[in-house]
Amino acid sequence: MDGYTLIKNTSAYKIFNGDKLRGTLSHAYLIVSEDKLFLENYLKIFAKVLVCSEKEPCNRCRVCSLVDKKSFTDVVFYPLGKKLVVSDVDDLIEKSYFKPLEGDKKVFVLSDVADMTVQAQNKLLKTLEEPPKNTFLLLGATSIYPLLPTVLSRCKKLDIKPFSETELYNYLEGFLQGGDKLKSAVRLSGGNLGEAINRYETGEGALAENLAYDALINLKTSSQIADFSAKISKEILKDFISSLASIVSQAQNYALRGVGGNERIKSVANALSVGALVHVSQKIRTAEKAVYFNGNTVAVIDGLLFGIVEGKFKWSK
Ligand SMILES: [Zn+2]
Known part of the structure; x- marks a missing residue:
């Protein structure tokens, strides 16, 4: 249950995948979703769009399954600890000098940038301004308010809006037992996959x-x-x-x-x-x-x- 079926129908995904197919990818994307629990999952999907050799992520190949496990060498996930800090950005800058090892793209995934300190954001600016060739940054945010305008202006922003109750219910019914318990979990989730699952489970x-x-x-x-x-x-x-x-x-x-x-x-x-x-x-x-x-x-x-x-x-x- 990674939300792929739901994400595939969002305009954020369609724009992103379209950018890839047309060869018009930006070097930095800011992917905004209020879903704290699923944000990293969603970012994995976008990372797979970049590195899977199929037109859309196949979720079957070696690359896709390594990205899911966060162990594909050309896709690096941050934070290394609990929250994004300056040392994460230092690590990113250092790694960005190396060429991709397996494919033609190097991808850095950062979540949740809403937690990022101002110092860390400032440090990231230079890489956002002049990313090394074939380097892509996927910034995931649960909110854009803590972000510096300078960071915001250097990213292409894609919003993952809350899902409708019907969409969410139909999706979750494929994994969980349908009925009143699932209905109330979905209704109270605010269109948020992580919140719905959480309410169902508890x-x-x-x-x-x-x-x-x-x-x-x-x-x-x-x-x-x-x-x-x-x-x-x-x-x-x-x-x-x-x-x-x-x-x-x-x-x-x-x-x-x-x-x-x-x-x-x-x-x-x-x-x-x-x-x-x-x-x-x-x-x-x-x-x-x-x-x-x-x-x-x-x-x-x-x-x-x-x-x-x-x-x-x-x-x-
Ligand atoms: Zn694949």
Whole structure:
């Protein structure tokens, strides 16, 4: 599961592979993806585009499998330690003086350059400006904000945008068991492959979603709030809030139009009137803002749960 099938459909990949086929490759690319867990995997795919002798990476030849293992001599991966530091750039500069050993290209892969210190970025500038012949740099970044404008301006930037839920679900269904657990993991992932797999494996996506349904359907009085609140940890708070938001909007849709509700959504629409659903969705927006500004976790959770009780009471059916 390296995400190749997903990456092949991105415009970033199509532009890059097109550059290779047309012989118009730039010497430095900045590949941007928010997916911290899969960034290096994605960079491997781009590196294979450069060094595999097929039109597109075959994933079968010796070169492709060595790149996957990070042990192909002409493709060097950084950081050597945990984060990119000046000594990585020193090593890169030294190695860039040597010609490729096996093929006609020398490739340096750096991830995540968003972690790179200013000193290390400055040191890299010269190689970015005047790379030795047949040298290619693939910079992977989870964010471009920490990058110096001078670094940015010397790279061709390619964005790997979040995948759609359908794309991600269909892809993951080929490897993992489909169903509600996978659906909630994908929905809460923000279109991010690494996040989706993580939520699937830990079961946190499904847990957050179940707790959101539980609170909406079963929470009735403020004396129950402490019990519910204790189940929602800081780790799943964001997922809990986005699960609530999605469930409430589906329940509103079902209540107003009578369409699109599964059994659990119908139970929510039974437990809360349309007025109560609107009230809760306002509380959800407040909670989202509080989380964004790093508000106190317990206060955010209690505020939300109280909002549900209050909504049910004020707008009882
Ligand atoms: Zn190959």
